[in-house]
Amino acid sequence: MTQPYGKHDAILPPPPDEALDGAPIPVETRLRMYELQQEIRQVETELHRLFLMGLVQGTSHLYTGMEATASAFGALLRPDDYSFATYRGHGHTLARGASMEAVFGEMLGRSTGLLGGKGGSMHLTSVEHGMLGSYAIIGAHLCIANGAAWSAKYRGTDQVAVAFFGDGTTNIGAFHEALNFAAVYDLPTIFVCENNLYMEYTPIGQITAVEHPAADRASAYGLEPIVVDGNDADAVYLTAKAAIDKARSGGGPTLIESLTYRHGGHSRADPGTYRPSEEIEAWKDRDPIPLYHQRLLRLGIEESTLTGIETDVARRVTDAAEDAKAAPRPDESVIFTNVYADGGAQWRS
Amino acid sequence: MAELSYREAVARGIAQEMEHDDRVFLIGEDVAGAGGVFKATVGLLDQFGPRRVVDTPISEQAILGAAMGAAMTGLRPIAEIMFSDFFAVCWDIVVNEIAKARYMTDGQVDVPLVIRSANGGGARFGAQHSQSVENWAMAVPGLKVVAPSTPADVIGLLAASVRDPDPVLFFEHKTLYSTKADVPDGEIVDTLGTAKIVREGADVTIVALAMMVPRALEAAERLAEDGIDAEVIDLRSLIPLDTATVLSSVEKTSRLFTVEENPRVLGWGAEVASIVADEAFWHLDAPIVRITTPHVPLPSSAALEDQTIPSVDRIVAEIEKGLV
Numbered sequence A: 001m002t003q004p005y006g007k008h009d010a011i012l013p014p015p016p017d018e019a020l021d022g023a024p025i026p027v028e029t030r031l032r033m034y035e036l037q038q039e040i041r042q043v044e045t046e047l048h049r050l051f052l053m054g055l056v057q058g059t060s061h062l063y064t065g066m067e068a069t070a071s072a073f074g075a076l077l078r079p080d081d082y083s084f085a086t087y088r089g090h091g092h093t094l095a096r097g098a099s100m101e102a103v104f105g106e107m108l109g110r111s112t113g114l115l116g117g118k119g120g121s122m123h124l125t126s127v128e129h130g131m132l133g134s135y136a137i138i139g140a141h142l143c144i145a146n147g148a149a150w151s152a153k154y155r156g157t158d159q160v161a162v163a164f165f166g167d168g169t170t171n172i173g174a175f176h177e178a179l180n181f182a183a184v185y186d187l188p189t190i191f192v193c194e195n196n197l198y199m200e201y202t203p204i205g206q207i208t209a210v211e212h213p214a215a216d217r218a219s220a221y222g223l224e225p226i227v228v229d230g231n232d233a234d235a236v237y238l239t240a241k242a243a244i245d246k247a248r249s250g251g252g253p254t255l256i257e258s259l260t261y262r263h264g265g266h267s268r269a270d271p272g273t274y275r276p277s278e279e280i281e282a283w284k285d286r287d288p289i290p291l292y293h294q295r296l297l298r299l300g301i302e303e304s305t306l307t308g309i310e311t312d313v314a315r316r317v318t319d320a321a322e323d324a325k326a327a328p329r330p331d332e333s334v335i336f337t338n339v340y341a342d343g344g345a346q347w348r349s
Numbered sequence B: 001m002a003e004l005s006y007r008e009a010v011a012r013g014i015a016q017e018m019e020h021d022d023r024v025f026l027i028g029e030d031v032a033g034a035g036g037v038f039k040a041t042v043g044l045l046d047q048f049g050p051r052r053v054v055d056t057p058i059s060e061q062a063i064l065g066a067a068m069g070a071a072m073t074g075l076r077p078i079a080e081i082m083f084s085d086f087f088a089v090c091w092d093i094v095v096n097e098i099a100k101a102r103y104m105t106d107g108q109v110d111v112p113l114v115i116r117s118a119n120g121g122g123a124r125f126g127a128q129h130s131q132s133v134e135n136w137a138m139a140v141p142g143l144k145v146v147a148p149s150t151p152a153d154v155i156g157l158l159a160a161s162v163r164d165p166d167p168v169l170f171f172e173h174k175t176l177y178s179t180k181a182d183v184p185d186g187e188i189v190d191t192l193g194t195a196k197i198v199r200e201g202a203d204v205t206i207v208a209l210a211m212m213v214p215r216a217l218e219a220a221e222r223l224a225e226d227g228i229d230a231e232v233i234d235l236r237s238l239i240p241l242d243t244a245t246v247l248s249s250v251e252k253t254s255r256l257f258t259v260e261e262n263p264r265v266l267g268w269g270a271e272v273a274s275i276v277a278d279e280a281f282w283h284l285d286a287p288i289v290r291i292t293t294p295h296v297p298l299p300s301s302a303a304l305e306d307q308t309i310p311s312v313d314r315i316v317a318e319i320e321k322g323l324v
Helices: A018-022 A027-052 A067-076 A090-095 A100-107 A140-155 A167-171 A173-184 A215-221 A233-248 A277-285 A288-298 A303-326 A332-336 B006-020 B044-048 B060-072 B084-089 B091-098 B134-138 B151-163 B212-225 B243-253 B268-279 B302-308 B312-323
Strands: A082-086 A131-135 A161-166 A189-195 A227-229 A254-259 B002-005 B024-028 B053-055 B076-083 B114-119 B144-146 B168-173 B180-183 B196-199 B204-208 B230-234 B237-239 B256-263 B289-293
Touching (some): A018 A288, A027 A233, A067 A090, A090 A131, A140 B060, A167 A189, A189 A233, A215 A254, A227 A233, A233 A254, B006 B168, B212 B230, B212 B312, B256 B312
Parallel strands (some): A161 A189, A227 A254
Antiparallel strands (some): B196 B230
16 A cells, blocks of 8 residues: 555546536625635735745745635634634635735734734734634644634524635544544534645655545544545535534534635745646546636536626735735834733743 | 632632633643543542543643644633643654744744643653653743742732733642642632742842752751851743842852752753843852753652752752852
8 A cells, every 4th residue: 555755646536526507605795705715725826926026924824725625614604703724724724814914914924914924924813803713733723623623512592603614634543632622522613635646755655554544533422433535515515514514503623625726836945746647637637616707607606607706806915915915023122022812921920 | 818728729720710710721731531640630620620621642742733723713721731741742743833923923823821841850650751841941031931849829829820811831849749838718819030039148049940949948957057148039930030139149249059840951040040140140149050850851769860850958068069
């Protein structure tokens, strides 16, 4: 089973399911999911361009090719629900409604950034939008999402917490602690494993004892094994809606494995050349955005409507990037703010 | 006023805060049905029920993650890590998540929680259940670090920790659980970052924490027999660190001794000594002396452990030597 680095067989995507055309999803929701996918794709395309210009500081982990999952959840979650993501969290943050300018600002290290320039690409957070953080060390945020779910249950609300993570996360202890914990206390946590087939640079299948790194572990925690086509927003939507409805009504947690693929490498330093070219091409042909465009046309949406969405997003992306580029860098004084709740960094009394 | 043990004070302090604020709940391994492995949470399940007093699996990351997520969304969790040594299996959540969330999000996130843990040696438990890890916590920006030495301080500082808007690591000393002292009736709420002069003296300043406080006090009584009048300061919290009280004592006595249970290298006394050397150098009449556990893991046998952690005999001997 184990094959040498860079020499493994291509893993090809499943064929698109045209039957999903008939899924019971309101057209305005579908248009919203299309818009969200466009926003994420176009923001990250611009981010990559800014990176090549040397304007993006630090690292970045692009979500390109994986937008369907965050967009489907973005269309479904209520403003008071909680999202938790990994360092690959640009899409999950935008999908909850955080401003593009603040995302660009953070990436460019500006004072207008979502985190005032103190967090960077890997920690995007927008509490006012229910985006409770991007967590850059794998595993912890599944446990933290449980805490938000615990809080909702304790306070008697029907809010849900969603933890997005990659396939690599399924092999760290916190994943298993979190799933058991959520199941034991019937927490309204939805665990979404976005399986893009690679744990950083290594094929997940090479270093995982089961074929489906999340779904094949579900039964250990009394959960259903769920694998969904993560390159089809409608497929994700239907699965996500069932999980959210279940969590809201006290039915406890769900573990979803959303099968997808990142078009680029793991991070900006990685060209991703360890992947068979046949595999990359096949998955790019299953790009979730053109697929969704075609579905919307089949459903009778005018091409001009879709073009209108695309150009509107493009204009907003350009404006946001320009605003961020023109924004000031943070003042040095903020180094000493917000260490403690009094707003400062004072540790002596 | 009633005599109360340190362990009973923990339960009373938690009960006080749970009565005061419905957002407060307690989670940890064996804290509910069993009342804690050190019996420090006895009675809380009966009093507050299973919604607010919850037994967990052996999953320290899940426990602290749950506490953090709950704190971020409006609750005031008290989580227990059974032995402070076990922080090593969930230190990621403490250091990388809980401590940094406010800063990394530029103030978007509040994490008002308390993590209680049984810290320190003297119980012959060996190197994995006896460590004093308060200096680990002190080294992490964003955390507050509290370690009471008396039953009354347990209640008052626990209340202050629960009501504090920042994350607090609250170190209970496992060898102090059985000690008793009078505690005032009624609600007790103390203030973090306030050291206490527990014995006034003119000749030397002894700064101590947790179990080292009663030992320093006993050493001071022995030193008094030799005509040495020691002032003993119970730091009570390491962050915030009440350096004002230490500095003004050193201005008076001109001599500083720290008594630390944590292993020597980068123990909390190193920071205290550094501050005093920087800011009170011209008041000092002698080098600062740190009396610490040496830089070794703790051995188990009583014959060895008692020679490793600073004892009253060693404190007396080191101070007398330092005064020569």
